[in-house]
Amino acid sequence: xxxxxxxxxxxxxxxxxxxxxxxxxxxxxxxxxxxxxxxxxxxxxxxxxxxxxxxxxxxxxxxxxxxxxxxxxxxxxxxxxxxxxxxxxxxxxxxxxxxxxxxxxxxxxxxxxxxxxxxxxxxxxxxxxxxxxxxxxxxxxxxxxxxxxxxxxxxxxxxxxxxxxxxxxxxxxxxxxxxxxxxxxxxxxxxxxxxxxxxxxxxxxxxxxxxxxxxxxxxxxxxxxxxxxxxxxxxxxxxxxxxxxxxxxxxxxxxxxxxxxxxxxxxxxxxxxxxxxxxxxxxxxx
Amino acid sequence: xxxxxxxxxxxxxxxxxxxxxxxxxxxxxxxxxxxxxxxxxxxxxxxxxxxxxxxxxxxxxxxxxxxxxxxxxxxxxxxxxxxxxxxxxxxxxxxxxxxxxxxxxxxxxxxxxxxxxxxxxxxxxxxxxxxxxxxxxxxxxxxxxxxxxxxxxxxxxxxxxxxxxxxxxxxxxxxxxxxxxxxxxxxxxxxxxxxxxxxxxxxxxxxxxxxxxxxxxxxxxxxxxxxxxxxxx
Ligand SMILES: Nc1ncnc2c1ncn2[C@@H]1O[C@H](COP(=O)(O)OP(=O)(O)OP(=O)(O)O)[C@@H](O)[C@H]1O
Ligand SMILES: [Mg+2]
Numbered sequence: 001x002x003x004x005x006x007x008x009x010x011x012x013x014x015x016x017x018x019x020x021x022x023x024x025x026x027x028x029x030x031x032x033x034x035x036x037x038x039x040x041x042x043x044x045x046x047x048x049x050x051x052x053x054x055x056x057x058x059x060x061x062x063x064x065x066x067x068x069x070x071x072x073x074x075x076x077x078x079x080x081x082x083x084x085x086x087x088x089x090x091x092x093x094x095x096x097x098x099x100x101x102x103x104x105x106x107x108x109x110x111x112x113x114x115x116x117x118x119x120x121x122x123x124x125x126x127x128x129x130x131x132x133x134x135x136x137x138x139x140x141x142x143x144x145x146x147x148x149x150x151x152x153x154x155x156x157x158x159x160x161x162x163x164x165x166x167x168x169x170x171x172x173x174x175x176x177x178x179x180x181x182x183x184x185x186x187x188x189x190x191x192x193x194x195x196x197x198x199x200x201x202x203x204x205x206x207x208x209x210x211x212x213x214x215x216x217x218x219x220x221x222x223x224x225x226x227x228x229x230x231x232x233x234x235x236x237x238x239x240x241x242x243x244x245x246x247x248x249x250x251x252x253x254x255x256x257x258x259x260x261x262x263x264x265x266x267x268x269x270x271x272x273x274x275x276x277x278x279x280x281x282x283x284x285x286x
Numbered sequence: 287x288x289x290x291x292x293x294x295x296x297x298x299x300x301x302x303x304x305x306x307x308x309x310x311x312x313x314x315x316x317x318x319x320x321x322x323x324x325x326x327x328x329x330x331x332x333x334x335x336x337x338x339x340x341x342x343x344x345x346x347x348x349x350x351x352x353x354x355x356x357x358x359x360x361x362x363x364x365x366x367x368x369x370x371x372x373x374x375x376x377x378x379x380x381x382x383x384x385x386x387x388x389x390x391x392x393x394x395x396x397x398x399x400x401x402x403x404x405x406x407x408x409x410x411x412x413x414x415x416x417x418x419x420x421x422x423x424x425x426x427x428x429x430x431x432x433x434x435x436x437x438x439x440x441x442x443x444x445x446x447x448x449x450x451x452x453x454x455x456x457x458x459x460x461x462x463x464x465x466x467x468x469x470x471x472x473x474x475x476x477x478x479x480x481x482x483x484x485x486x487x488x489x490x491x492x493x494x495x496x497x498x499x500x501x502x503x504x505x506x507x508x509x510x511x512x513x514x515x516x517x518x519x
Contacts, residue, residue: 161388161389161390164377164381164385165385167374167376167377168374168377168381168385171374171375171376171377172372172374174336174368174372175368175372175374176374176385177334177335177336177356177357178334178335178336178356178359178360178366178368179360179366179385179386179429179430179433180357180358180359180360180361180386180433181357181385181386182357183355183356183357184355184357
């Protein structure tokens, strides 16, 4: 039993890193475009489905790591231009639009991919003994990819001119525009990047979850909770909160149902909102 | 170089600018004065495209600013120093300074800025939010000057600044104007406005109610008293 707890805790941690990657995408879209993208989880789901598609057509899972984030970037940019930009000054409409988008993504997947959950075989297929159990190396690989992607995201944000522009727009859109920052292009790339992060998360997660059209519904609440607990607009806080939440849910799941774990997450979020509405990691904004 | 013709602007239903006419010629320094809440900031915001006008025309160097996206306006040679400075508090001073440039500036351009604003050089790696009010104001002006604008719009640059630094700011604004940059200065500090500008507009409830030279205002203190409620000695 204690071994199982440790394993589930490690699984939770790894899952948390993937959620962190997805939640960061959600958070920059919210921070820059003022859009609560309820379709974000569905982009993650589309990522897992595309990973499955890449394997079934090419037989090579690793190709998905290249192709799917690219498709995510293009899909995100297309959605920004066709759906988000035309209603840019109406936050209420944008929620409705994202909700519609969410339905379209889910139903498109159901119509093409089918409604039955599918599984992807462990692409590495090697296990290591861990506490008397065989632990998939792929899970450790997944954690490494998620960490690398998160680090790359922060480097991009802090070390490139475009990243600096994104941070400026996030902090004060009007002044950034008055200084001539190309807000059009910044919004476009931000939405593309955020979508791409969700879909990369989908690829990473595909072999360790079941692939189905409803997958986004499970991930989205966790992402929102991470954004809220980490402090709105606090990106490192969001990442840390995602890892923490999934870790806690992982441990709790070893004793009871996943539903109970989710209830406990919600309780944690409510307590945080009551005690520290600015998030547990609030202090420094980036 | 800049012309506002019968400019109107609304915030929701309230009619803020009610037909503003104003012009600035090449190299001129012009003051826009008026009591609190008459629409001075709104006028500058409308020029920069942040509050789109509901009527009238804004022309800058033969381009209709009201017909192009707001983010393209700075690139035409307009620098905007907003009221309250609005420095990016989580970006460091260097990033704040170079934000509007496509890449990193060449050393000569940076040196020229540091010559005028030496404090910024000492604080390059500090976050913008850690600067004092006066330093932030210098940064807000410097981040425009580094883009080599033709016209600088300044919204109350001396508001809430230590008296010691007010003189520095005044000198730097004057230096920029001497270099050929036109100035549109919104000020509550009447004395500074007169010291820097040759022409003055006074605004009342969304329209320009007085237009004249700085000399006229100096000679007729009753004008300032009547429109602005200030006494000048
Ligand atoms: N975002 C806004 N929404 C609604 N009304 C606004 C908004 N901003 C300003 N106003 C109103 O518009 C009017 C003009 O405001 P503006 O800021 O242009 O005045 P101002 O001349 O710059 O004043 P001050 O000297 O205090 O800076 C004021 O009555 C103000 O209350
Ligand atoms: Mg004002």
